[in-house]
Amino acid sequence: MSVLIILLIPLVATALVCIPLKRGWPMGVTVVANAALLILTTQLAWRIAAGEPITAALQVGMLKWIAVDGLSALILLLIALVATTASIFSIGYMGHENVLPGQLRLYYANYNLFIFSMLAVPMAAEPTLVWIVVELTTLCSALLVSFDNTREALEASWKYVLLSLMGAGLALFGFLVLFAAMRAAGGGTYTWTGLVVAAPRMPPILLQTAFVFILIGLGTKVGLVPMHTWLPDAHSQAPSPVCALLSGVETTVILYVLLRLFPVMQAAPQSHAETWAIILGLISVGTAAFLLLQVRDYKRMFAFSTVEHMGVILTAVGLGTSAAGYSAMQQIVAHSVTKSFCFLAAGAALLAVGTREIAAVRGLIRRSPGAGAALVLGGLAITGAPPLAIFLSEFSILKAGLTEGRYLVTGLLAVFIVIAFFGVMLHINRMVFGARENGQNALSANQHADAERGEKFRLPFSCRLALILTALPMLLLGVYIPKPLHDLLTLAASALTK
Amino acid sequence: MSEATNQLLENLNALAGGLFLLTAFGMVAMRQARGCLNLFIGQSLLLATSAALLGLRYHSVHLYGVAVVNLISKPLIVPWLLRKTSPEEVYTRREVDQALNIPTSLLIALALVVLAYFLGLPLSNAVEPEFRGPNVSIGIAGLLLGAYTLTVRREAVPLLLGILAMENGAFFAGIAISRDLPMLVELAIATDGLIIVFIMGVLTRAVQKHVGTTAVGGLASLKEAAVEPGKGEVSGK
Numbered sequence: 001m002s003v004l005i006i007l008l009i010p011l012v013a014t015a016l017v018c019i020p021l022k023r024g025w026p027m028g029v030t031v032v033a034n035a036a037l038l039i040l041t042t043q044l045a046w047r048i049a050a051g052e053p054i055t056a057a058l059q060v061g062m063l064k065w066i067a068v069d070g071l072s073a074l075i076l077l078l079i080a081l082v083a084t085t086a087s088i089f090s091i092g093y094m095g096h097e098n099v100l101p102g103q104l105r106l107y108y109a110n111y112n113l114f115i116f117s118m119l120a121v122p123m124a125a126e127p128t129l130v131w132i133v134v135e136l137t138t139l140c141s142a143l144l145v146s147f148d149n150t151r152e153a154l155e156a157s158w159k160y161v162l163l164s165l166m167g168a169g170l171a172l173f174g175f176l177v178l179f180a181a182m183r184a185a186g187g188g189t190y191t192w193t194g195l196v197v198a199a200p201r202m203p204p205i206l207l208q209t210a211f212v213f214i215l216i217g218l219g220t221k222v223g224l225v226p227m228h229t230w231l232p233d234a235h236s237q238a239p240s241p242v243c244a245l246l247s248g249v250e251t252t253v254i255l256y257v258l259l260r261l262f263p264v265m266q267a268a269p270q271s272h273a274e275t276w277a278i279i280l281g282l283i284s285v286g287t288a289a290f291l292l293l294q295v296r297d298y299k300r301m302f303a304f305s306t307v308e309h310m311g312v313i314l315t316a317v318g319l320g321t322s323a324a325g326y327s328a329m330q331q332i333v334a335h336s337v338t339k340s341f342c343f344l345a346a347g348a349a350l351l352a353v354g355t356r357e358i359a360a361v362r363g364l365i366r367r368s369p370g371a372g373a374a375l376v377l378g379g380l381a382i383t384g385a386p387p388l389a390i391f392l393s394e395f396s397i398l399k400a401g402l403t404e405g406r407y408l409v410t411g412l413l414a415v416f417i418v419i420a421f422f423g424v425m426l427h428i429n430r431m432v433f434g435a436r437e438n439g440q441n442a443l444s445a446n447q448h449a450d451a452e453r454g455e456k457f458r459l460p461f462s463c464r465l466a467l468i469l470t471a472l473p474m475l476l477l478g479v480y481i482p483k484p485l486h487d488l489l490t491l492a493a494s495a496l497t498k
Numbered sequence: 499m500s501e502a503t504n505q506l507l508e509n510l511n512a513l514a515g516g517l518f519l520l521t522a523f524g525m526v527a528m529r530q531a532r533g534c535l536n537l538f539i540g541q542s543l544l545l546a547t548s549a550a551l552l553g554l555r556y557h558s559v560h561l562y563g564v565a566v567v568n569l570i571s572k573p574l575i576v577p578w579l580l581r582k583t584s585p586e587e588v589y590t591r592r593e594v595d596q597a598l599n600i601p602t603s604l605l606i607a608l609a610l611v612v613l614a615y616f617l618g619l620p621l622s623n624a625v626e627p628e629f630r631g632p633n634v635s636i637g638i639a640g641l642l643l644g645a646y647t648l649t650v651r652r653e654a655v656p657l658l659l660g661i662l663a664m665e666n667g668a669f670f671a672g673i674a675i676s677r678d679l680p681m682l683v684e685l686a687i688a689t690d691g692l693i694i695v696f697i698m699g700v701l702t703r704a705v706q707k708h709v710g711t712t713a714v715g716g717l718a719s720l721k722e723a724a725v726e727p728g729k730g731e732v733s734g735k
Contacts (some may be wrong), residue, residue, distance in 0.1 A: 128683045135690050139697045146704060155707045155717035161698060162657060166648050169664030172687075176668060177621065180675035184625050203624040209617070233720040391527055 008216025070491025092460030171217025583699025637671025
């Protein structure tokens with residue numbers, strides 16, 4: 001029953017924020033709702049990690065519509081975590097007087113709906129139902145991306161919706177073919193678990209066609225190269241807390257759907273699903289690493305880094321061993337936490353300097369020590385500097401690759417990761433510690449005067465709190481993985497193989 | 499039912515399929531947004547017809563349900579919702595600059611249909627005889643032509659209709675190969691289509707209000723190289 005309450009909370013919160021009360025009302029409701037979600041999902045994950053099976057929560061006839069296992073519990077936990085910190089950050093980020101009360105209500109209503117749609121993806125057990133909620137994640141976040149209503153934000157939102165829905169159209173056909181394959185195999189329940197059971201009896205051609213259509217269709221929304229073109233736009237133009245959600249968890253949620261197909265595809269070894277994953281993964285990591293060198297907008301930089309990390313996770317899954325699966329799960333957790341931190345830090349920097357352009361920001365540490373330090377920490381963490389969370393997970397992916405004897409794949413992955421490290425740190429170093437160069441200053445006159453006088457910008461309390469709350473797991477997971485989380489990761493990784 | 503009636507129903511279904519393909523071609527080539535909308539309505543009606551014919555042929559109550567859902571949501575609610583949300587101006591506009599000129603577009607579309615035929619053939623052969631028929635290949639063709647429409651169009655409404663046409667294509671194949679999908683899923687997908695129209699209509703209105711055009715395909719300021727100093731400023735702060 002508690003599983004259904006998790007889905008209900010964001011819906012109730014959506015209804016509540018629409019009531020026109022004081023400015024603080026929608027903010028408070030959203031923070032409380034998401035904190036409650038975090039508690040409930042932690043409890044759920046804890047119970048599942050301890051071995052309690054929660055398979056069918058809502059069953060009509062033979063069909064289980066909603067089910068939660070280790071992998072979905074892990075994703076649910078990440079969504080709730082990032083939703084909570086981003087909602088705290090939103091208070092300071094959206095709190096300024098330029099945002100009208102009506103806009104604020106719209107923002108929070110969309111925010112909670114978006115959380116609902118994301119939570120529904122790992123919970124839905126019926127693949128076509130999953131397709132519908134994946135579509136909903138796009139539709140609920142479209143107006144969040146275009147929230148600023150600038151020319152750029154509208155363009156980004158339009159591209160996001162168009163390409164995601166185009167991908168979804170291709171994926172729909174894939175899911176229908178999967179359904180046909182299920183019936184050709186002699187029936188059974190059309191759920192993720194039912195598919196794995198029936199897969200050996202399915203005609204391989206149907207399975208292959210379904211896989212390719214779904215991989216390309218949903219790969220568009222994950223941001224895999226070459227279908228990634230919308231991602232840096234949408235993930236840089238949305239308000240920063242929304243970027244944290246989009247980059248930190250939405251891409252992961254969609255990737256989760258792709259991960260569900262791998263145990264099914266193992267029934268058709270001739271279709272080389274894992275090779276597809278490695279090739280698409282490496283192309284994404286490589287392209288993103290080189291694009292990271294030439295970005296000019298620091299939010300776009302973090303967006304490209306998302307493309308890179310999705311590629312890393314997919315490559316790790318493609319390696320196919322249980323050690324690689326475990327480290328892929330580790331990477332999913334580390335990336336969600338770290339990337340949301342990066343975007344919150346970018347949001348803090350944006351509040352401090354008012355521009356997204358790398359060349360216009362110099363000496364951020366002097367203007368706002370908090371934002372500057374957060375940006376450096378975020379940059380180090382996302383590129384895998386020790387002893388932070390991503391270092392540990394990327395290290396274990398590379399180790400798993402070497403033990404398997406996949407030297408070429410591992411070598412390429414390592415090279416691309418190093419290039420990405422230099423790309424990101426080069427830009428961040430200049431922004432935070434760099435000296436101001438003449439004629440390269442695009443700060444507004446006002447901010448320029450502030451900076452000249454050496455005045456410091458003080459981050460709102462809620463923003464600092466959100467940054468600290470996100471930094472804690474990021475630092476902790478680099479040195480220590482608690483036992484329950486370890487159990488959950490093992491359980492989640494076991495869902496990747498039959 | 500007698501053999502002759504079955505044959506007749508199958509032939510009628512093939513005819514509906516042929517017309518379905520024709521409307522998909524039309525949506526690639528039609529310049530006016532209103533024309534596109536009419537073609538989309540026709541396409542949805544043909545989808546409903548095909549579902550009803552197959553339902554009659556294979557005695558599937560479920561397919562009648564699909565026909566009714568398609569009959570109500572797409573030809574009736576979609577145009578109404580589109581009028582409510584998007585600005586009136588989009589209907590009167592003629593699209594002068596497509597990414598490719600129309601004869602070239604149609605040639606590429608033709609190539610896509612050939613591709614769809616060869617993609618659909620092995621799928622048709624893999625399922626039991628009663629699920630075969632022209633629907634799979636035509637459905638894939640509809641899907642690919644819809645995707646192609648999205649790449650060449652610039653105006654908001656034809657783009658939106660391209661998305662819905664892709665869904666129509668997927669379903670045209672779906673009613674043949676996966677005809678016993680739960681009714682709840684069908685209803686949810688239809689509702690989903692309406693949400694697509696609503697959200698994209700609202701976006702179109704916002705683009706028209708803040709940018710002054712509905713040729714959304716022409717928006718291209720977000721690029722790696724195009725960021726000039728000062729362009730990255732956040733407005734509305």
